Structures are given as C-alpha cells and as structure tokens.
Amino acid sequence: MTALTNNLALPFTGIFISLLVFLVGQWLFKKSNGFFLFQPLFFGMVAGIIILILWGKVQGTSTAYVYRHFYKPGGDIIFWFLNPATIAFAIPLFKRNDVLKKYWLDILISLVLSSVLCLFIILGASKLVGLSHSSAAAMLPQAATTAIAMPVAEAIGGNSAVTAIACIVKAVIIYALADVFIKVFRLQHSQIGLGLGLGTGGTIGSAKALQFGVLEGAMASVCVVISGIVIDLVVIPFARLFM
Numbered sequence: 669m670t671a672l673t674n675n676l677a678l679p680f681t682g683i684f685i686s687l688l689v690f691l692v693g694q695w696l697f698k699k700s701n702g703f704f705l706f707q708p709l710f711f712g713m714v715a716g717i718i719i720l721i722l723w724g725k726v727q728g729t730s731t732a733y734v735y736r737h738f739y740k741p742g743g744d745i746i747f748w749f750l751n752p753a754t755i756a757f758a759i760p761l762f763k764r765n766d767v768l769k770k771y772w773l774d775i776l777i778s779l780v781l782s783s784v785l786c787l788f789i790i791l792g793a794s795k796l797v798g799l800s801h802s803s804a805a806a807m808l809p810q811a812a813t814t815a816i817a818m819p820v821a822e823a824i825g826g827n828s829a830v831t832a833i834a835c836i837v838k839a840v841i842i843y844a845l846a847d848v849f850i851k852v853f854r855l856q857h858s859q860i861g862l863g864l865g866l867g868t869g870g871t872i873g874s875a876k877a878l879q880f881g882v883l884e885g886a887m888a889s890v891c892v893v894i895s896g897i898v899i900d901l902v903v904i905p906f907a908r909l910f911m
Contacts, residue, residue, distance in 0.1 A: 679744075681739065686746050689715040693706055693711030704840060720738075759889075764887075765886075767887070771860060784898070787902065790811075791808065791911070801911060805824045805907060806821050807826070808820075808911075810831060811899055812870075814832050814871075817834075823903075838869065839869040840872060842866065843869055843873060846869075853865070859884050863886065863887025864888070870892060871892075874892060
C-alpha cells in the first residue's frame, strides 16, 4: 500500500487528472454547442474537486490530504504555466497595437477607474453579506486574472484557493451572459468596448472576445494586462486603508 501511495504521489497523477477533466469538459462543451456549465475550465475545476472528494472517501482520508499528497505535485507544474499563458495575451495586442496607440488614454482611464470601482463594490458586498476578513481579502483581487489575483490575495491575508474559484466563476458568468451584456450595453456598436468588457473575464472572456474578431481579442488582452497591473499596485494599499 505504501509503494502504491508513493507512486500515486508522483506529479503525473495531478497532471493526468487535470488533463482528463479538461478534455472531458472540452468534449462536452463542443457536443452541447457551448453550454456554459461545460466550459472546460469551469467543468474541470468542479469535476476535479469531485474526484478528490471521492478519492478521499474511498481511501478513508480527508480531501485535503488527497490534494496535498496526490494532486498538488502535478497541479503545481500546471499552475506554473499560468504566468507564461498570461504573457501570451500580448500576441493579439501586438497585432492591433495601432488601435491602442490611438485610444490609449481613453482605454487607460476607463480601465483604471473601473478596476478601482470594482474594489469598492466587492468590499461593500463582502461586508453586506458578513464575510470574514480572510474571505473578503480573497475576493478583493478577482478583477485581475487568476495568475495575478492569487498572490495578491495571499499578500493581504486571503485564501488564494478561494480567489482562484472566484476568478473562474466570474469568468464563466461573463462568458455565459456575454451575449446578453452585449445587447443591454449596446457593445455590438463598439469593438473596443466589447473587447474591454469581455476582457474582465480573464482568459475565458478573452477567448470569447476572439470569437468576435482580432480587434476585440486585442482589447480583451489590454483589459487583462492593465487591470492586472492596477490590481497588483492598488489592492494592498486599498486593503490597508479600508479593511
């Protein structure tokens, strides 16, 4: 039993589980014509948690133990790729940097103001529902993409795992309601506004933006980058002042 446990603790286990649930989610997403609950990242997160819970019950141990000893070694390797994946947002931006040069001030002001406003809204909502300091701190940086939000949350005393879930759920909601938001706010008349709006959904939102065109994808990338910088710079002093 000990030998089997040691083998399962190899990084391959976490990588295999992650790839399996993602590929299953991707297959279901295509078969269901884009049903939002089968969005691969969201489905993979939920299915992965269920697998770890069932594994713990079968083995007679806690889910936390299964996560630390069996999933985390491989999961950390996959997590490492979040940073280069975030940098890859520069590719569509490079293709349409002419638009950024022309409207850079408008884009910068709108994203900075919206990011700061988002912090006040999240903090107000957290206090309204009575979240603890740790939980509120975990929710606060979710305006940034996951790779940026998680370390920022840890820096202000939040649980980075909760932050990751919040970022993914937010992105899935934006993806699911994208067409509704576009109609309500009439973003179909503004490629820049559409891209910036969907960019608030991070990787998932940017993928949705690219479905509309290269310009929309480039603007989503701008949103991801600038919002991430603002959150990285502002959240820690914001938390010290208002939390």
